[in-house]
Amino acid sequence: MKKRVNIFVNGVERILEVEPWVTLLEAVRGLGLTGAKLGCDIQVCGTCTLLLDGRPVSACSVLAVDADGRQVLTIEGLGDKNRLHPLQEAFMDCGALQCGYCTSGFILTAKAMLEESPRPTEEQIRSYMGGNFCRCGCYPEILEAIRKVAGL
Amino acid sequence: METFVEEDQVRRLDYRAKVTGRASYLADMTIPGMCVGKILRSPVPHAWIRRIDVSKALKVPGVVGVLTGDDIVKEEGIDPYFGPVFKDQTLVAVDKVRHVGDPVAAVAAEEPQAAEEALSRIDVEYEEVPAVMDVRESMRKEAPLIHESVRIPEHGYADLAELRPVEGTNVCTHFKLRRGDVEKAFSECDYIFEDTFVLPTTQHVALEPHGCIASVEPDGRIIVWSTTQNPFVVRTQLSNIFKVSVSKVRVVVPYLGGGYGSKVYPKVEPLTVALAKKVGRTVRIMLSREEVFYTVTKHAAVIRMKTGVKKDGTLHAREGEVLLDTGAFAEIGPRVAKKSGYTATGPYKIPHVKIDSMCVYTNKPPAGAFRGFGVSQSAWACESQMDIIAHALKMDPLEIRLKNIYDEGDEFVTGEKLTNIGLKACVEKVAAEIGWGKEQTRRPEGAIVRGKGIACLIKATITPSISSGVVKLNEDGSVTIFTGTVEMGQGSETTMAQIVAKELGIPLEKTQVLGVDTDVVPYDLTTSSSRSTFHMGKALQLAAQDLCHQLRELVVQEYGVPIEQVKASEGKVFFGEMAMEYREVLFKHFGMQGGTLVGRGEVRTRTVDEKGEKVTSAFWFLGAGAADVEVDRETGKIKILKYVSSVDVGKAINPLGCKQQIAGAAITGLGQALFEEMVFDNGQLVNPNLVDYIIPALGDMPDVIESISVEVPHKDGPFGAKGIGETSLIPVAPAIANAVFDAAGVRIKDLPITSEKIFLALEKGSREKS
Numbered sequence: 001m002k003k004r005v006n007i008f009v010n011g012v013e014r015i016l017e018v019e020p021w022v023t024l025l026e027a028v029r030g031l032g033l034t035g036a037k038l039g040c041d042i043q044v045c046g047t048c049t050l051l052l053d054g055r056p057v058s059a060c061s062v063l064a065v066d067a068d069g070r071q072v073l074t075i076e077g078l079g080d081k082n083r084l085h086p087l088q089e090a091f092m093d094c095g096a097l098q099c100g101y102c103t104s105g106f107i108l109t110a111k112a113m114l115e116e117s118p119r120p121t122e123e124q125i126r127s128y129m130g131g132n133f134c135r136c137g138c139y140p141e142i143l144e145a146i147r148k149v150a151g152l
Numbered sequence: 153m154e155t156f157v158e159e160d161q162v163r164r165l166d167y168r169a170k171v172t173g174r175a176s177y178l179a180d181m182t183i184p185g186m187c188v189g190k191i192l193r194s195p196v197p198h199a200w201i202r203r204i205d206v207s208k209a210l211k212v213p214g215v216v217g218v219l220t221g222d223d224i225v226k227e228e229g230i231d232p233y234f235g236p237v238f239k240d241q242t243l244v245a246v247d248k249v250r251h252v253g254d255p256v257a258a259v260a261a262e263e264p265q266a267a268e269e270a271l272s273r274i275d276v277e278y279e280e281v282p283a284v285m286d287v288r289e290s291m292r293k294e295a296p297l298i299h300e301s302v303r304i305p306e307h308g309y310a311d312l313a314e315l316r317p318v319e320g321t322n323v324c325t326h327f328k329l330r331r332g333d334v335e336k337a338f339s340e341c342d343y344i345f346e347d348t349f350v351l352p353t354t355q356h357v358a359l360e361p362h363g364c365i366a367s368v369e370p371d372g373r374i375i376v377w378s379t380t381q382n383p384f385v386v387r388t389q390l391s392n393i394f395k396v397s398v399s400k401v402r403v404v405v406p407y408l409g410g411g412y413g414s415k416v417y418p419k420v421e422p423l424t425v426a427l428a429k430k431v432g433r434t435v436r437i438m439l440s441r442e443e444v445f446y447t448v449t450k451h452a453a454v455i456r457m458k459t460g461v462k463k464d465g466t467l468h469a470r471e472g473e474v475l476l477d478t479g480a481f482a483e484i485g486p487r488v489a490k491k492s493g494y495t496a497t498g499p500y501k502i503p504h505v506k507i508d509s510m511c512v513y514t515n516k517p518p519a520g521a522f523r524g525f526g527v528s529q530s531a532w533a534c535e536s537q538m539d540i541i542a543h544a545l546k547m548d549p550l551e552i553r554l555k556n557i558y559d560e561g562d563e564f565v566t567g568e569k570l571t572n573i574g575l576k577a578c579v580e581k582v583a584a585e586i587g588w589g590k591e592q593t594r595r596p597e598g599a600i601v602r603g604k605g606i607a608c609l610i611k612a613t614i615t616p617s618i619s620s621g622v623v624k625l626n627e628d629g630s631v632t633i634f635t636g637t638v639e640m641g642q643g644s645e646t647t648m649a650q651i652v653a654k655e656l657g658i659p660l661e662k663t664q665v666l667g668v669d670t671d672v673v674p675y676d677l678t679t680s681s682s683r684s685t686f687h688m689g690k691a692l693q694l695a696a697q698d699l700c701h702q703l704r705e706l707v708v709q710e711y712g713v714p715i716e717q718v719k720a721s722e723g724k725v726f727f728g729e730m731a732m733e734y735r736e737v738l739f740k741h742f743g744m745q746g747g748t749l750v751g752r753g754e755v756r757t758r759t760v761d762e763k764g765e766k767v768t769s770a771f772w773f774l775g776a777g778a779a780d781v782e783v784d785r786e787t788g789k790i791k792i793l794k795y796v797s798s799v800d801v802g803k804a805i806n807p808l809g810c811k812q813q814i815a816g817a818a819i820t821g822l823g824q825a826l827f828e829e830m831v832f833d834n835g836q837l838v839n840p841n842l843v844d845y846i847i848p849a850l851g852d853m854p855d856v857i858e859s860i861s862v863e864v865p866h867k868d869g870p871f872g873a874k875g876i877g878e879t880s881l882i883p884v885a886p887a888i889a890n891a892v893f894d895a896a897g898v899r900i901k902d903l904p905i906t907s908e909k910i911f912l913a914l915e916k917g918s919r920e921k922s
Contacts, residue, residue: 035173
């Protein structure tokens with residue numbers, strides 16, 4: 001039986017009728033916000049990362065009904081048309097992506113990390129970002145981009 | 153020498169879409185009226201299908217239709233068999249299943265839940281037969297035969313024409329390489345070394361799974377949107393399977409979320425089209441992560457290598473046997489066997505060679521192309537044994553390499569001359585960067601020991617091959633670029649635009665690279681084999697030159713000046729005192745703001761050059777890697793402190809792109825070296841998920857990763873560029889194994905190099921000592 005949920009997606013209240021088994025990732029992608037991707041489906045790879053009340057979650061493994069009344073930030077809600085978020089700029093400048101499939105997840109996780117600790121140590125970065133995989137192997141450039149934004 | 157200095161700061165053209173989440177991948181596309189397809193897969197590794205009952209599945213609400221082998225066999229318009237080399241794959245099983253995960257049936261439904269429900273209601277009766285999961289087992293006379301017969305396609309690949317299955321066996325290719333007299337040569341050697349090296353089955357783990365949307369239009373045209381690296385091969389294969397001309401097949405490719413070889417050759421496309429045809433609807437199939445592991449893998453291998461050496465370290469003879477596990481289907485395995493065979497001598501001059509490289513069926517998921525294509529297998533054996541030899545002869549591993557290594561003008565093992573090769577420089581550069589021969593800067597403490605290792609390689613690109621490119625000059629002087637190269641992360645879109653912009657002397661902003669659509673772009677063989685910059689880049693450079701020539705001719709027509717007095721460069725056409733912008737030339741010619749010029753370029757590489765000399769490879773991949781590692785003697789734990797790669801890039805068209813490709817491939821190589829292995833138990837894959845199959849994460853990175861571009865330009869490459877996508881992956885595993893030996897004195901011969909293996913080897917060593 002479908003349930004009615006109110007989710008604040010990128011600051012806008014969206015009222016959805018969803019089956020209880022629908023994941024947050026499916027619900028958000030169903031709104032046309034397809035920046036978050038399905039990768040492993042078991043909350044390991046990080047391609048589906050969204051920020052739920054500011055904290056990174058694997059949206060493949062969160063139910064949409066559990067996001068009821070909460071704030072969701074997707075990559076589409078970051079920055080605006082004229083001014084991108086500094087992380088988006090830094091990822092481009094440093095070449096921190098190749099195929100781009102993991103990029104939205106990396107940028108959102110990095111944003112959450114920098115909000116928690118604006119000047120993270122190398123160890124903190126490696127540990128916090130450990131749940132996001134980049135198979136193209138852009139890790140050196142990703143580290144560089146994050147350091148750049150953190151002013152390290 | 154041309155330079156790209158001003159473009160050094162080029163920001164990739166696909167980046168803005170990718171950092172804003174706007175880039176569209178297959179899973180992001182919807183086609184009106186589309187339904188969802190799901191695949192029923194075999195739970196057993198080897199069995200005859202005796203009966204399939206789909207009646208209960210058809211009753212599930214929301215189910216649109218079900219496809220089984222019966223439909224395929226009954227339908228005259230479908231050839232049930234396909235495959236790039238041999239037609240041994242089935243769209244869905246028609247008689248037998250040959251690996252766990254082999255497609256047995258497919259369901260189309262309105263919703264994924266209905267499709268899943270229907271799959272669970274299909275009854276299949278399997279009659280199991282013995283399965284074989286190991287290449288050595290599979291080569292025994294009494295091994296169960298996996299393919300009763302193998303169909304050879306009418307028009308196969310030119311370079312594989314001589315490779316045929318060995319009848320009545322599971323050997324689907326036996327490639328032989330012979331040079332000199334090996335038997336006699338061994339008797340002339342001072343030392344003979346014989347070792348066996350093993351590599352497991354691994355998977356590419358492109359984060360985007362394979363997928364396909366297929367539609368069979370009312371007029372019979374087939375349209376597929378696919379995650380493929382080679383749309384034109386998919387087009388050809390679909391045309392063969394569904395018995396329509398290629399003009400009736402359209403393949404559209406959005407951005408790919410990584411490929412690394414996993415998306416070369418048809419994967420899920422034939423089945424999706426068959427299902428779409430059966431149900432008369434547009435169908436989308438997106439594979440789950442588990443299904444990806446059943447779809448394509450990297451060849452496991454067992455490599456026996458016997459090498460004869462002179463006292464001074466000169467390599468004199470090699471006998472090698474390379475057994476490649478191609479799983480249930482040949483796929484492109486025969487070519488992998490050939491490439492492994494050619495490179496089983498490594499990048500060294502060896503006068504006497506006897507290599508037997510075999511591609512062998514087993515009941516594992518099919519193995520196909522994987523970044524490094526057969527050479528990461530042969531290099532694991534070759535480069536590990538080089539160090540075994542060096543240590544036995546008390547020689548420096550760097551010195552023995554430099555003594556035997558191919559240099560400019562040397563003969564390759566096939567007899568042809570190697571030219572435009574910067575191999576030696578690659579080796580010397582990584583050695584210098586890793587501090588080879590210098591005292592360790594950090595002293596090992598207690599149980600921690602430290603060592604360095606080096607490895608190098610030569611690899612061929614697919615030859616012969618074809619790339620065609622078109623550049624269209626628009627009325628405002630901007631250009632539209634038509635290329636069949638797939639942007640899968642390697643940055644081809646930007647590189648191609650840079651080449652065209654440079655050749656025409658226009659800013660990058662005035663270029664636009666079109667997406668790949670086989671109805672629109674001219675033919676390109678494949679986005680693989682690290683060939684796109686060299687082949688497609690050159691084709692587009694020629695297309696741009698063709699445009700310049702046409703512009704000059706227009707000036708000749710309009711102004712009556714001799715063509716030799718007309719020059720085109722820097723975005724303008726010059727003649728006499730005049731300098732006209734391209735758009736002004738068009739305006740003059742067409743008499744209004746309108747009209748188009750179309751420049752064409754084509755690259756065809758051949759297996760014989762103009763002098764009649766054999767050409768194995770249009771250009772060579774050359775590179776080296778060096779590792780600095782720490783090993784904990786108490787636990788076997790290994791830590792990579794620094795890893796350095798060097799690649800002969802010919803000419804770096806996009807330096808940051810080169811760095812990304814070189815470091816990126818090396819990082820995939822780290823995974824292959826240290827963690828990755830598909831584990832089978834009784835025919836079942838134990839770890840088809842990203843918890844149990846481990847790929848490198850940020851925490852696994854060495855403290856330092858360096859990438860060095862060596863530039864020895866190639867005469868046929870655009871501005872001298874060569875392909876680089878695969879090179880740096882190949883030496884990683886042997887470089888690390890060699891470093892582990894240097895540090896801890898244990899030799900690991902089977903990948904991956906786990907702490908457990910190092911620990912056990914150390915234990916064994918200390919037991920033997922006591």
